[in-house]
Amino acid sequence: MLIGLKDGIKLIGISIVCAAAVFVCTFMLNFYIDVQTVEQSVTEQMRALYDAQISMCKFVTAITGGVLCVITAVMLAFYIKLYVDANAENIGIIKAFGYSDASIAIRFWVFGLSVLIGTAAGFGLSFAAMPAVYRELTIDGLPDIAIRFHFSVFASLVIAPTAVFTALACGYALHALKRPVNELLRDKADKPTKVGRSRSKDRPFLIDMGLSVLGAKKSVVFFFTFACFCFSSMIQMGVSMSDMNSDMMGMIILVIGITLASVTTVMSVTTLVNANKKNVALMRAFGYRLRDCVYTVFAGYVPFGLIGFAAGTAYQYGLLKLMIGLMFDDVAGIPEYTFDLGNFFIVLAVFIATYAVVFWVYSYKLKRTSVNALMAE
Numbered sequence: 001m002l003i004g005l006k007d008g009i010k011l012i013g014i015s016i017v018c019a020a021a022v023f024v025c026t027f028m029l030n031f032y033i034d035v036q037t038v039e040q041s042v043t044e045q046m047r048a049l050y051d052a053q054i055s056m057c058k059f060v061t062a063i064t065g066g067v068l069c070v071i072t073a074v075m076l077a078f079y080i081k082l083y084v085d086a087n088a089e090n091i092g093i094i095k096a097f098g099y100s101d102a103s104i105a106i107r108f109w110v111f112g113l114s115v116l117i118g119t120a121a122g123f124g125l126s127f128a129a130m131p132a133v134y135r136e137l138t139i140d141g142l143p144d145i146a147i148r149f150h151f152s153v154f155a156s157l158v159i160a161p162t163a164v165f166t167a168l169a170c171g172y173a174l175h176a177l178k179r180p181v182n183e184l185l186r187d188k189a190d191k192p193t194k195v196g197r198s199r200s201k202d203r204p205f206l207i208d209m210g211l212s213v214l215g216a217k218k219s220v221v222f223f224f225t226f227a228c229f230c231f232s233s234m235i236q237m238g239v240s241m242s243d244m245n246s247d248m249m250g251m252i253i254l255v256i257g258i259t260l261a262s263v264t265t266v267m268s269v270t271t272l273v274n275a276n277k278k279n280v281a282l283m284r285a286f287g288y289r290l291r292d293c294v295y296t297v298f299a300g301y302v303p304f305g306l307i308g309f310a311a312g313t314a315y316q317y318g319l320l321k322l323m324i325g326l327m328f329d330d331v332a333g334i335p336e337y338t339f340d341l342g343n344f345f346i347v348l349a350v351f352i353a354t355y356a357v358v359f360w361v362y363s364y365k366l367k368r369t370s371v372n373a374l375m376a377e
Helices: 005-009 012-041 044-086 088-096 101-137 151-176 181-185 202-216 218-244 247-285 290-327 341-368 371-376
Strands: none
Touching: 012 044, 012 101, 012 151, 012 247, 044 088, 044 101, 044 151, 044 218, 044 247, 044 290, 088 101, 088 181, 101 151, 218 247, 218 290, 218 341, 247 290, 247 341, 290 341
């Protein structure tokens, strides 16, 4: 079999993203359904607060579920493309034996396994946390709200996403496989950029080298930019939403934002290093220092990272502004959402420090890896 279960399980980052989304959406949707069973106990004095709680459930579910669905879809498509590129020659051989694109693409169902693992884990963890969440969300004066299992919630958050993303994986694989056999057989997705000693000064050559690396790794550039976008939007959104919710809910959302930012950071830098380590190996073989190699190969990604961070900032502000205006327009006591410049600079500093540390760690790992070992992979 061309694609094994291990290939799907390797996408642990997608599982974490799905688990975070389903974790929040499950108790919010469950609470939204269960709290309506005690609506007859809501007095006129409680009505405004009760309506605000209902609106908050819709708001958090829409934000969390919508944003993380987009992140999952992009990550899944990116990793399928990487897999097809890395295994282009093997796929070409299989197609040469008469297998159709559809028969090969259907085997990419295993990539949906990471979605199933994540959604199931998030659903289970959410039910474990529901007693504390219900106590926190229940308005004073209302009777205790019984926790009930709703199959519609399970189907919407576990069964449906698994089916949709499995179909997406197979569909995107089918699109990626529509290349002639000859093109697949001669494709070398991980071939290093050609380098050599320049007779001119090193600086112009290194700049040219960095630009050629960027041009050869367009999909990696996109994913790195997208990961920086996720880092910016998720943490700033987590901080902003924590200010608008109860202490426990705010902490949950912030922790999820930090977790997802960490996952996308590690995944993007890992992808970046793996895609370029042979270029670094070749430059070291030609006598360049590791510092020059790392700077040349990775410095070109910095502007794209900053662009992603800026786009994530604008996106989270615009989205929260729009959603709060739509869902809390008729609810009294909800302050107008404004951009927090202090939080922006704090998150920016954390962003720069985090990526600097992660790049340093991976550069140290490259230094400890021999050129022969890298070229033999």
